[in-house]
Amino acid sequence: MLKEIDDAEDKANTEMKRLIAKLSEKSHVANNFVQKISAIKKYASDLQAFIGSKSIEAEVEAEETYLNSLTKDGSFNQIRFKLNIDTKLLNIESTIESFGKVTSETKPPVVVLKRRKDKQAQIMSVVPHVVPKSFDELTLSEISQFTVQVKKRPNDIRGITVLPNGKIILADSGKSKLFIVDNNGRLDKFISCHTGTGPFDVTYIKDHEVAISTASGIQVININSGTVLESIKTDGDCRGIAHNKGTLICCVKSKGIQCIQISNKTISTLVKYQYDIDPLGISVYGNKIYVTSYNYPAVHCYTLEGKHLWQFEDFVLLQPTGIAVDNNSNVYIASFYHHTIIVLSSDGKKFKKHSYT
Numbered sequence: 001m002l003k004e005i006d007d008a009e010d011k012a013n014t015e016m017k018r019l020i021a022k023l024s025e026k027s028h029v030a031n032n033f034v035q036k037i038s039a040i041k042k043y044a045s046d047l048q049a050f051i052g053s054k055s056i057e058a059e060v061e062a063e064e065t066y067l068n069s070l071t072k073d074g075s076f077n078q079i080r081f082k083l084n085i086d087t088k089l090l091n092i093e094s095t096i097e098s099f100g101k102v103t104s105e106t107k108p109p110v111v112v113l114k115r116r117k118d119k120q121a122q123i124m125s126v127v128p129h130v131v132p133k134s135f136d137e138l139t140l141s142e143i144s145q146f147t148v149q150v151k152k153r154p155n156d157i158r159g160i161t162v163l164p165n166g167k168i169i170l171a172d173s174g175k176s177k178l179f180i181v182d183n184n185g186r187l188d189k190f191i192s193c194h195t196g197t198g199p200f201d202v203t204y205i206k207d208h209e210v211a212i213s214t215a216s217g218i219q220v221i222n223i224n225s226g227t228v229l230e231s232i233k234t235d236g237d238c239r240g241i242a243h244n245k246g247t248l249i250c251c252v253k254s255k256g257i258q259c260i261q262i263s264n265k266t267i268s269t270l271v272k273y274q275y276d277i278d279p280l281g282i283s284v285y286g287n288k289i290y291v292t293s294y295n296y297p298a299v300h301c302y303t304l305e306g307k308h309l310w311q312f313e314d315f316v317l318l319q320p321t322g323i324a325v326d327n328n329s330n331v332y333i334a335s336f337y338h339h340t341i342i343v344l345s346s347d348g349k350k351f352k353k354h355s356y357t
Contacts, residue, residue, distance in 0.1 A: 146185030159201030240282030251279030270306035
């Protein structure tokens, strides 16, 4: 049996060495392709690059055919050793002619060749698992600050939103403009808003569309052309505004939190206000709504259906304005009076603060 094992091992080694030799012979081909592509990039004109790329493509097809032939003839198949135990070993006292027989078998290869053309849209990536920090481990520190670099500075910025490309939109109520800047404060463009009073806040919708809140309602604006795509009238001054899956959730002064369907402009009231407040800040994350009012040092948390979940009230939040929520449902609020950033735990029971200048 040991001889059979040795023989099977020698046979497998021979086949593997033969495959390695075949592949080694082709290594210079890959290097040749790299050199050709590098030369085309450096020296070729557009026409020469086109012709050269077609020539390389034909050569690649030939090499691909060769690799596929190795798959078809079984060169990439796995070789596994298998020992079939003789059943006579169950009775050790019986006559045993042999302990068994060693054979080798093939399995489908672990290497699978796929043509790029067959799956051009498929991208595979490994997403690392990130363990969220507890609230007690959370620390606040300033990363950077900038001054908006325009000839006439914005004088009453009420709202802010960040676009998917990293640019920032500032809603300047004093000048009735939207300023689009990069994260260093360099001005990309500005858009004049013909709103009467406002804009008070701005939120990103999709593509090149944003929504702004004004004294008379909401405007949906194309930030590329600066044109107004939709105008939606509200029954009162619209202040804080946020977008959530095709709906706009806004705070209407002295009225309440309202939900507006962009597609048909229907308006429903989620929360009614019982007193006169000025709700400047609103944020939506998951299935929850977070709201601040400039007149009261408090933050309220609601469900998307308008059910009140919790509130945090403390004079550390005097004159709260902007509000945002991170991926762990921690809530960040800017206190205009104290010049501080307050961060609340997801249940509103703990807070930390960071002063800024």
